[in-house]
Amino acid sequence: MSEEKVRIFDTTLRDGEQSPGVTVTPEQKVHIAQKLDELGVDAIEAGFPIVSAGEMYAVKTIANSGLKAEVCGLARAVDADIDAAIKCDLKYVHTFIATSDIHMQYKLKMTREQVLERAVHAVEYAKKHGLKVEFSAEDATRSDRAFLIKVFSAVAQAGADRVDIPDTVGYSTPQYITELVKEVKEATRLPISMHCHDDFGLAVANSIAGINAGAACAHVTINGLGERAGNASLEEFVMALQCLYNKKHNIKTQLLYETSKFVSNTMGIIVQPNKAIIGENAFGHESGIHTHGVINNPLTYEPISPELVGRKRWLQAGKHAGAHGIRAMLEEFGINPNEEQLHMIVEKQKNIADKGKAITTSELLTIAGEVMHNS
Ligand code: KIV
Ligand code: ZN
Numbered sequence: 001m002s003e004e005k006v007r008i009f010d011t012t013l014r015d016g017e018q019s020p021g022v023t024v025t026p027e028q029k030v031h032i033a034q035k036l037d038e039l040g041v042d043a044i045e046a047g048f049p050i051v052s053a054g055e056m057y058a059v060k061t062i063a064n065s066g067l068k069a070e071v072c073g074l075a076r077a078v079d080a081d082i083d084a085a086i087k088c089d090l091k092y093v094h095t096f097i098a099t100s101d102i103h104m105q106y107k108l109k110m111t112r113e114q115v116l117e118r119a120v121h122a123v124e125y126a127k128k129h130g131l132k133v134e135f136s137a138e139d140a141t142r143s144d145r146a147f148l149i150k151v152f153s154a155v156a157q158a159g160a161d162r163v164d165i166p167d168t169v170g171y172s173t174p175q176y177i178t179e180l181v182k183e184v185k186e187a188t189r190l191p192i193s194m195h196c197h198d199d200f201g202l203a204v205a206n207s208i209a210g211i212n213a214g215a216a217c218a219h220v221t222i223n224g225l226g227e228r229a230g231n232a233s234l235e236e237f238v239m240a241l242q243c244l245y246n247k248k249h250n251i252k253t254q255l256l257y258e259t260s261k262f263v264s265n266t267m268g269i270i271v272q273p274n275k276a277i278i279g280e281n282a283f284g285h286e287s288g289i290h291t292h293g294v295i296n297n298p299l300t301y302e303p304i305s306p307e308l309v310g311r312k313r314w315l316q317a318g319k320h321a322g323a324h325g326i327r328a329m330l331e332e333f334g335i336n337p338n339e340e341q342l343h344m345i346v347e348k349q350k351n352i353a354d355k356g357k358a359i360t361t362s363e364l365l366t367i368a369g370e371v372m373h374n375s
């Protein structure tokens with residue numbers, strides 16, 4: 001992969017599967033991994049091998065499926081977890097330990113010295129077994145900055161290949177991430193990944209800030225799935241990088257919608273209609289002003305062409321709709337009312353919409369049929 005391309009590390013099958021309410025079978029995980037590979041992600045975090053026998057089976061199958069993407073598995077900074085990754089035939093492990101005081105005190109019940117020692121040991125242990133190692137300092141953005149840098153420097157010395165900065169509870173800002181990435185890069189001289197959660201809706205903005213400050217990679221998920229409010233959405237991150245920052249990547253953007261649908265159906269989590277890029281409404285238009293503009297030149301109200309992400313533009317009838325939009329909708333079905341008929345159709349459907357009813361395309365066709373038949 002050319003160095004200036006932003007590396008896309010997909011964690012739909014690990015952090016995404018940790019979304020409350022999501023469970024998939026090993027077979028479904030393998031199928032999703034194939035779709036991610038077709039999409040062009042650079043790395044797939046296939047799962048967390050130690051958690052169950054089914055998870056181990058899925059990760060091992062994915063590791064041996066001959067995918068183009070690098071396949072990786074999650075492991076706490078614990079020998080048994082790294083051994084489980086090795087048993088899955090993984091060549092690449094993502095190992096982590098928390099570095100924030102709140103996690104060390106209330107979860108790990110370990111001192112800073114113990115955490116530092118455990119982090120270094122985990123990296124050395126994985127390297128001794130010939131693995132590529134990405135090290136994450138969980139809750140990095142709420143960690144004491146000097147201690148965090150000490151841990152990252154120590155794991156770099158111990159042979160880590162990449163370091164990841166998790167914004168575990170989505171608590172950071174683009175400004176803070178910018179400073180932090182520069183400091184971590186200076187201290188480790190390693191490729192840096194961003195792993196941003198969306199608790200304040202800033203996961204994509206924070207990931208992009210990281211890339212602009214020198215990070216090489218972002219951990220993302222399809223549909224923004226992940227713990228609580230989720231992770232940075234792959235679709236939003238990639239399209240913003242490409243369209244707003246002119247950065248390159250290996251994603252086949254035309255497959256984004258299809259992949260999003262597949263993951264949504266398989267994992268059983270519906271995408272909100274107004275979600276950027278992949279939500280049902282992202283390329284839908286109702287208001288007369290907007291449809292008029294879009295019919296004349298789609299760029300008036302669409303920042304990108306829907307085809308770029310595997311979608312189609314669509315228009316909606318309703319109380320905000322105007323004659324241009326309704327005419328365009330009817331023309332799609334070969335229906336060409338005259339001006340007077342068109343006016344009547346628009347008014348009729350507005351009257352229905354005023355009663356709080358959504359107008360489907362088939363209802364619009366029925367209204368048009370009646371009007372044209374009776375006039
Ligand atoms: O959010 C997080 O901190 C994680 C770690 C396991 C990297 O998912
Ligand atoms: Zn996470």
